[in-house]
Amino acid sequence: MSAAPEHAPTMAQTTLAERLGPYMPVLLVPLLALAGFLAIMNPASWLTLTVSGLAMGMMIFIMASGLTLVFGLMDVINFGHGAFVSVGAFVGITVLMTLGHMTQAPSLMLNLGAVLLAVLGAMLATGAMGWAFEKVIVAPVYGHHLKQILVTMGGLIVVEQLIIVLWGPEEIYFNRPEALKGAITFAGAAIEKYRLVAVAVGLAVFAAMRWVLRRTKIGLIVRAGVENGEMVQALGYRLKLVFVGVFIAGSALAGLGGVMWALYQEVITAHMGNHAMILIFIVVIIGGLGSVEGCFIGALLVGLMQNYIAFIEPKAALISNIALMVTILMWRPMGMIPVVKAK
Amino acid sequence: MSDSILTLEGVYTNIAQYHILQGVDLVVPRGGVTMLLGRNGVGKTTTLRTVIGHWRAHQGRILFDGEDITKMPTPAIARLGLGFVPEDMGIFADLTVEENMTLAAVSGPINSGRLDWIFTAFPPLKTFWKSDAGTLSGGQKQMLSIARAMVEERKLYLIDEPTKGLAPAIISTMAKALKDLKNQGSSVLLVEQNFAVAKALGDSANVMDDGRMIWAGEMDELSRDAALQERLMGLSMETH
Secondary structure: OOOOOOOOOOOOOOOHHHHHHHHHHHHHHHHHHHHHHHHHOOHHHHHHHHHHHHHHHHHHHHHHHHHHHHHHHHOOOOOOHHHHHHHHHHHHHHHHHHOHHHHHOOOHHHHHHHHHHHHHHHHHHHHHHHHHHHHHHHHHHOOOHHHHHHHHHHHHHHHHHHHHHHHOOOOEEOOOOHHHOOEEEEOOEEEEHHHHHHHHHHHHHHHHHHHHHHHOHHHHHHHHHHHHHHHHHHOOOOHHHHHHHHHHHHHHHHHHHHHHHHHHHOEEOOOHHHHHHHHHHHHHHHHOOOOHHHHHHHHHHHHHHHHHHHHHOHHHHHHHHHHHHHHHHHHOOOOOOOOOOOO | OOOEEEEEEEEEEEEOOEEEEEEEEEEEEOOEEEEEEOOOOOOHHHHHHHHHOOOOEEEEEEEEOOEEOOOOOHHHHHHOOEEEEOOOOOOOOOOEHHHHHHHHOOOOOOOHHHHHHHHHHOHHHHHOOOOEHHHOOHHHHHHHHHHHHHOOOOOEEEEEOOOOOOOHHHHHHHHHHHHHHHHOOOEEEEEOOOHHHHHHHOOEEEEEEOOEEEEEEEHHHHHHOHHHHHHHHOOOHHHO
């Protein structure tokens, strides 16, 4: 018998790049903010733009988070997701406008009460609509990506036209409630109050989603289902039911995002959801399909990028996010936080 | 038949245009380990996947504990008391070992007595309890996959090649755990290519070829008869 070959394992110290690797996506946000600072060189403008970028990012995250889970869980590409954004905005703003006496009153409580009612109405409407959308439009095309794209796109068009039938073809302008108007001055920079509210709501939604996904059994089922749905079912869980629940929750979140987006723009159109879909898709793709954390980071990057570039070189704003997507996909083709798929 | 836990009667399963199972008949007795043997690609994995409902039988009938499960959805079949350990282990790599186990305990929190038994059988699972399952070694993943099925008492365990690609030391850990399971009176349907393991664990044996069952009998009988092995599986497994 010949002697065993020499076995002399060596322990190499990991390089800084290797150790930073897993945290890179998270670090990208402060890095982008720093790059923005160096490019703008004006602390007050930079602060205004950064808060504005973060607010925009948070709103995109709220709108996109449902879409990424729906795709991850059931491989469903829902081009109709934007419909929930539009419907959420119209229902929410309609509620808000009928509560004019509350929104115009100089009372913070009354203002917030009106906004909460608007958000509640929008989320109930879009949640119910999500349930119907899943039953009628998505359920018959499981497993067929091309059909999903066509039929959900069709669903979006139908919903847009229904909005025009119900609310008319004109853009609807409105004013934010008194308490959300105006700006505060901090370190010489004017920061709109509403943007701070948007950041706070976005953070709260992200924290709540993470808590549900990490700390509850339903969250475990969703995370496991994104990775290997077949095995989750073999353990005895009705994944289809969980998926419908996620679809409804995702639709309701898109509705919330729609109201927030509307309050940000102070105008609503039937096509606003469709327009938001471009940014939503960019965010979901660069984040890693199925990853809520990736979606969150991606949304912040897109929001910041859009605001910085719009300030530095307005004409480049439109392509800046496409460029961001291309760059990130060249670095990580499966998105920043790729979800491990079983097959 | 009250003495059988699982019965397949003339089961045909197609995957796309391929006719994989072509009339499989199989009786798994209650209690003990039933081996499902045969060369590669004869339909062993497809048989297990058809039982759990991942593939659908186009013809024939599957009875589990007296109930017809042929058309039942997978989660309902699993909840009747079937534990499934797939060939690819089906580990949730993004979840920790603990989360994998918590998820597998379908009916509530993990029973601590059972968990102690699992830790005794597979000590690495205790060591890596809080680690991501994706960081485990191949053998540890296989341990987790089997432990997940064992975390609650099931009427029948379907286990697909638990020793595939594992080092000999880990194979014996695996075999011992399966023996434990058998000694507790559980029923196991085991696909296994390692004949030594099959011989040590199996009570009865079924041999497949070309999508059909070509032999059924006692494991002892098969392991003693090299000529029979040669005829059924194309080679004498004693040499492996």
